[in-house]
Amino acid sequence: MTPELPAAKRKPAKPTTTAQKIENKLARLGLHTDMDLVLHLPMRYEDETRIVLIREASFMGGQSVQVEGLITACEVQYKPRRQLVVTLADETGQVTLRFLNFYGSQLKQMAEGNRVRARGELRHGFFGPEMVHPLYKMVLEGAPLPVALTPVYPSGDGLPQTYLRKAITSAMARINWRDTLSPALLEALDLMPFEAAVRLLHNPPPEVDDSALEDRSHPAWVRMKFDELLAQQLSLKRAQVARRAKGAAPLPVIGALSLAFQRVLPFALTGAQQRVLDQIRHDLQAPFPMQRLLQGDVGSGKTVVAALAAAQAIDSGFQAVLMAPTEILADQHFRKIAGWLEPLGIEVVWLTGSLKKKAKLAAKERIESGTAQLVIGTHALIQDDVVFARLGLVIVDEQHRFGVGQRLTLRNKGLGLSDGLDPTQIVPHQLMMSATPIPRTLAMTYYADLEVSVIDELPPGRTPIVTRVIDQNRRDEVIERVHVAALEGRQAYWVCPLIEESEALQLQTATDTHATLSAALPDLQVGLVHGRLKPQEKQAVMDAFTRAEIQVLVATTVIEVGVDVPNASLMVIEHAERFGLSQLHQLRGRVGRGSAASVCLLLYQSPLGQVAKQRLGTMRETTDGFEIARRDLQIRGPGEFLGARQSGQAMLRFADLETDQWLVEQARTVAMDLLRDDPVTVEMHLARWLGAKEEFLKV
Template sequence: MAETKQSKPAVKKAATAESKLARLGLRTDMDLVLHLPMRYEDETEVISIREACLRGGHVSQVEGIVTSNEITYKPRRQFIVHIADDTGELQLRFMNFYGSQVKQMAEGTRVRARGELKHGFFGAEMVHPAYKIVTEGAPLPTSLTPVYPSGEGLSQAVLRRSIAEAMRRVDWTDTLPAALRERLHLQPFEPAIRLLHYPPHDVNEHELEERSHPAWTRMKFDELLAQQLSLKRAQQSRRQKGAAPLHAIGSLSAAFQAVLPFQLTKAQQRVLDEIRTDLRQQYPMQRLLQGDVGSGKTVVAALAAAQAIDSGFQAALMAPTEILAEQHFRKIAAWMEPLGVQVAWLTGSLKKKDKQAAVELVESGAARLVIGTHALIQDTVQFDRLGLVIVDEQHRFGVGQRLTLRNKGADGLVPHQLMMSATPIPRTLAMTYYADLEVSVIDELPPGRTPIVTRVIDQNRRDEVIERVHAAALEGRQVYWVCPLIEESEALQLQTATETYETLAAALPDLRVGLVHGRLKPAEKQVVMDAFTAAEVHVLVATTVIEVGVDVPNASLMVIEHAERFGLSQLHQLRGRVGRGSAASVCLLLYQSPLGPIAKQRLMTMRETTDGFEIARRDLEIRGPGEFLGARQSGQAMLRFADLETDGWLVDQARDLAHALLHDELPGSAAIVAAHLERWLGGKEEFLKV
């Protein structure tokens, strides 16, 4: 009975450690083995206290006997320990400590401490050093000590022990045959992993820290290969599903193109041809249409919808915000309705009666095209024959939301899907995170668009900017003034939309100033937007609700308040609201001094280029891939080891090998694919199939 009582706390402790590891995603032995160090500490050498004092300012490891310890209360509660060796004395200072530490570091105890040695008011000291109690002559580690990414309540000791145990149990079989590794100049898997967990003392530390060591190269390659294989397999899996082939490019498509007041650019025509070819297939199209701000994605999407309607099916266009959805609705309905196509409008803010009427139009098939927000994916909305789904600003929707709309296809078939993004995606990012999609790029702006001149101006010159706004309005031009917040934030001290609106209205009494922000009711917002579109409002003060979709050709001046607070891609999106007409357009970026290095970099980029792809490339350098992926990451591990900026050459190799393996071009391809995906993704691959 006593034995059972004693074992309970041990079982509870093990279960707690297991749950903490699980919170970090470490559930299997292979998860633990692939949980690689983020840095290393060199505990392989002990130096004398005198030598550590001479080095000063460096991280050193010393060993000595505790000569005294005390808890002091000035200037705050702290634990002071003095240790000494044959060469000198050193103070260890702990601001946060437990009672057990005081007992542990009693006089006469031998302590090994590691930390940065500084010369303070009371002599040489280490503040919060790593330490351990040792016996005289205790052996030193023979390899660098790994420091792992950790979670709350999960110590390095528990992680190190769990990883060491997992390494004893795991199957070390290499997923890549020796001949393949030699061809790609890759290290075998097991020696690479062992070196990364337990690097020998003579390893090149720079290569290890920079992740350029051959052992890191093997990990990065394996990770990229797993990602390429899983995404390409997801693509193959979707292609095995049936879709209605939309063959007809009939009278609606022809009439639509004939009434357009402009010719498609070569880039638009090329992309349209790619989409039309996809829509004729018996498997669902999964295409990402990307193009810079103002490149004309909407008209291409509308022509794709016309092909679905010509073929006897419905099309749905879903946008993330009501203001953007309404822009699409107004523009596309103005093109389509004169040609006899009923376009339904469906959003969450519609009155119950209007919503019911719209749902009935969709269900009966009377509405051949439906435009709206995520209200389109609600259970109450059933389509008559849905053949094509268009998702704008796709990165703002979760995987589940896009999947729900896809499941509303006609006759149990999967509708074709066209995703649009006005944030150009750098090539390496498209090749990794979007490897399961076909990508079309509109890389040309329509003729007649004027280049936008960008100026960076200190907030102190605000009065000059207001004068410039006044002059532009008197010349008949319209102005956007964008603010980052709606209400005053004391912490950030930002100018707010409401306050700026009041300031401008007072400073420009002869002009009509409008205000639009996310908290206005949709109807109120639309009244202001309509007045601005009709040139009744001269200056529109707005938050970022006008980031995408707003098209007012007469607006030729944009002021962005506190530009240093915005990301590069968002600044580029906002700037794209001007330059849509024939008048010379200007974007003024107001900033608050002093600027940090990243903000400085962003503003300089905006001043130097209007090329969305170059801006996207620089944004990727500054912020990494998260901004571009948005909700696409849901269920999909971000790359942990590979860096898209420095490891582009590995992406190419991994993509080529994935293609060869999935097309059975190498001996044992299927077994290699299965083993590699099991090792790197385990059960997570299902997430990628949406």
């Protein structure tokens, strides 16, 4: 490390100029190029094209209006607080302008006799009509009004609208306006030319349909949304083509292991499971890497399909790996799959961060030597010192909970150098699983580079789950219901959102609830599991619950996925209003796995906000994961639904997947045609809309 220079010898840091500060603020908004600025479109507009007489404006209380007049009085008042109070008058009346925060320069500007044009919401105060903190400008008598609506842009702290407007106008004078879509295509799709659409959105004429601009149904907005969707489709489809240009080891053998495995299963596959298994088996035989997303509602049987895919890889002479986001889920997979495959002579290895050093080293040696045919674990699998001998298939469960980099690291472990192949050109097949169903439009938009398989039926014998929404004040009744269920031989989960006391949220904690239930139910065994327990302690509690030695399990959301205890038929979720829909649905899916009637009780704290009411209402009305996902998308939007920060996926700025589904279909079709017939246009369109941001591609 270079030693730090003494203060006297250090070069003084160059002062940051105003221009550099503005540039940094633009960069924080993602505005680096002229085209970035041009595509930084207004979020709303203000009408400065007309002046309203003050007397007329006084009858328009609650509306934003623009008035103009001479200053007749200006003073600083100190009661009830320091404020600048200006009286503005025209020939019809007067209005008071109040500035609660002001500069000394404003006091000089507001000298009597100066002319001001002020715009803001007019309200009726104690002394007549007034505006608080209006936007204003000093004008000369007869100064012309703008001829277009004034755009208001998304902005950051310290980045004035006036600067943004000037920067965007300047950028518009420099860019190449050439349209990326041909005149024939514009006519066929009934789309505006690019330049005309952009210019209208930045400077809409006063006669434009305000409501169409506001709800983004105006043809200019339609063109922008189509172009954005087209860029995304082109980018993802091109990524799919690039992947297929890479090689993968074909895994063609559905041999002795696969056939024996299916014979010894204690149940028959459902029609949906068999259908998606056939799709996966077909993909695995190709000489390019499979990239398939396996969706299925909670309890639909994705694990056995993944295990059968792994069996095909093993039959073909390769290793398979399954990575899960939590140790509880990974352990659940290990126990279930090892129980199926180990009796058939398959070596299944377990690797997580909590293993003792000696066990971890032994597992890594078996993986590198190739004796480990199937490896199951957590993030520990992506460490540099985990080397596979012949990795042919990567399975990632709950894929949205891993970042792009983590999934890429696992995929790049590849076939191993013993094959004499370039690992950058040969990649394993990849199967991603998700129990969060993705609505079709979202899948078409954000997973356009993937093949998607859906298990859309539940195995026979699963009982429907009845969901009730109950006020927190009825906790005693709920505790009694848990007691009765336990005496009848059933088990129950009691889920809490926090481990420690939080005064800000005032949530009942898991530790407090465990103590309360232990005291209220002295004849029952009450267990506690949360994320801060050591893995061995956590597993010991889960094992005791699985063996029915614990009747009530108090837990945080560590049991959200992967826990399978058929005898558990009652789920209580504390402070359900604090959970998202997807999480509530996952938690509810821990029950209903046996033959007994199952119940989920959602305890909430009054009063409920509008979004919380929507979520709890949805949970009460349906157990269909796809319908829940559709409503969740409506409530949260695609960015939050997909976990944008984790997935690395660039979210749509302009298109709305609820209202613009028809545009997704069109963009998808045009993307396929352009990729096939016009690579020059593809490059130009992607450069315009994504630029250097095309790294958001999924892996």
